[in-house]
Amino acid sequence: MKAIAVHRGETTPRVVDVPRPTPNVGEVLVRTLRVGIDGTDHEVIEGNHGGYPAGADRQILGHEAVGVVEDPGDSAFAEGDLVVPTVRRPPGDSNPYFERGEPDMAPDGMYVERGIAGADGYMAAYFTSPPEFLVRVPDSFAAFGFLVEPLSNAEKALEHAVSARSAFDWQSESALLGNGPLGLLTVALLQNSFDRVYCLGRRDRPDATIDIIEKLGATYVDSRETPVPAVPDAHEGMDFVFEATGYAKHAFECIDALAPNGVAALLGIPENWTFELDGGRLHREIVLQNKALIGSVNSHVPHFEAAADSLVSFPDWFVDALITDVNPPEQVARAFERRDETIKSVVEFATK
């Protein structure tokens, strides 16, 4: 079957022909429909994040997938069910994080991540998985169900942020985030719970991303004119900041963007970068204004289920506008190309 993989010593993914996987006892065989591409894939390809499966000289990419159950084995799934796989798996034996259903909270060494770290991903015509790592989604999700995985990360970050403000009566009205594909998904999500959502970018009108932001009812903020720490003066202090770009300074700049009692969720993964900052002032600001910073990585099954529910609530036009590039596996180079007009690029292995 066709798969898209990155090989040791290379920084460009290629189509490879690999044997169709045989499900182990208890596993489900899934026929892949679509697999989304995000910044993590580019980091994996460039060797900046994750790692090859043990002993392998190539890794099949892809962690945002939707597929159809081809062989349910002895699971509760039925042939033809539409499913989305989660990302983390136990590294050999299980461990308490997986046993509690919280693999997203497992520390280094207690998990592998399919398509990212130590395990092959879903960018192949078929994949197998234990059934507990597959989430059933509605049949209508065939074209966009791969968005459940990225959105599940936002669901987790939001859940943890809201929890961090649960000891008092949090007045959560305003939110700030970036305009990447995960940012746009999260703009749509936050429209359900925040009164005013601001989305930062570096774009000139006319621009399809700005159109999406405004059509969702959010406010576009040009970060070239209004950098993160200037947002409160230009607009208002933010009750919630969702930082998924991985720009290292944002973790600290967002302290100034927050309103009193605000919380910032950090999801991006920066490289090392040493710089100067007024740590005394930032530390004091966190304390005197009861601010919080929450790191959040990965997600677990209930976050996938919440993401599927949220996707149903999004306006119909939204996912069509978001998915700008649908490529067959043979057009791998084009699928991974970073063009200005690309919002979300996917590889399509089959249609339902």
Next chain:
Amino acid sequence: MKAIAVHRGETTPRVVDVPRPTPNVGEVLVRTLRVGIDGTDHEVIEGNHGGYPAGADRQILGHEAVGVVEDPGDSAFAEGDLVVPTVRRPPGDSNPYFERGEPDMAPDGMYVERGIAGADGYMAAYFTSPPEFLVRVPDSFAAFGFLVEPLSNAEKALEHAVSARSAFDWQSESALLGNGPLGLLTVALLQNSFDRVYCLGRRDRPDATIDIIEKLGATYVDSRETPVPAVPDAHEGMDFVFEATGYAKHAFECIDALAPNGVAALLGIPENWTFELDGGRLHREIVLQNKALIGSVNSHVPHFEAAADSLVSFPDWFVDALITDVNPPEQVARAFERRDETIKSVVEFATK
């Protein structure tokens, strides 16, 4: 009556003679027993924190008090009740933070703080207060009830930290904190909920503070040998860090001290201080290990009530060992002197 105040242009508190306050309608008159001194008092005296009451050229100090109701007015208190006052008051009119009972979450400008910012404190033979800002404590608290206020700040910080970890099954076993008076109170508090508590200091044995730490069952860590980021290698990663020193770098160093999924509560109030750090690495560490930083200032009535309950649970010897200096108001200079052997210094206006 006697009071201890700091005057504009001075950095040494003095005893002053001021009129006994007359309760406004609805207020309670309290005869002061003891008032504790902490680092915030020194910052106020030095002009680094807080500020004088509007139009005043002096401020009565003191925010950690215990007293006896002398005139309950039409409140539900009875003459002779032992009470501890909270610190924040509305700046003139009330506002939603006070109406919700959460003055600790009010932003700048929405509160004054008695003895700290914009209002006279409790370091006087008598003080008045609306009854809703007085917390009844057991009669046995006459000598140490002033500890309810500092401990209430730890109760709040712990409550917010635990809330920030409530979205998953947090394995909270280890905690790290400093060895100042608030640190020692919090060591006693954390003995109720953490298996292993580590207390950092720069002390040579024999030392009374180290004795208290070890008698409470915690582990003393010499920070000259084991600075904050080195604690995980020397001991273990910390599920909870309680940082109340206000040393600006700690806000960032504690990210490395935390175990995966750990949370640091920041309570100290540093001055501006610009320094270099590897912000990329720290940002990445917060994200990939699901770590959290929570700022926490002040406390509200339920935190005072929780602190009173906790004080009852502490071993009998503990508060005696903590309170090393009891001074009449005339010995104000000695009360505010910072001697090596001082742990907690108090000004005693009367005994019950």
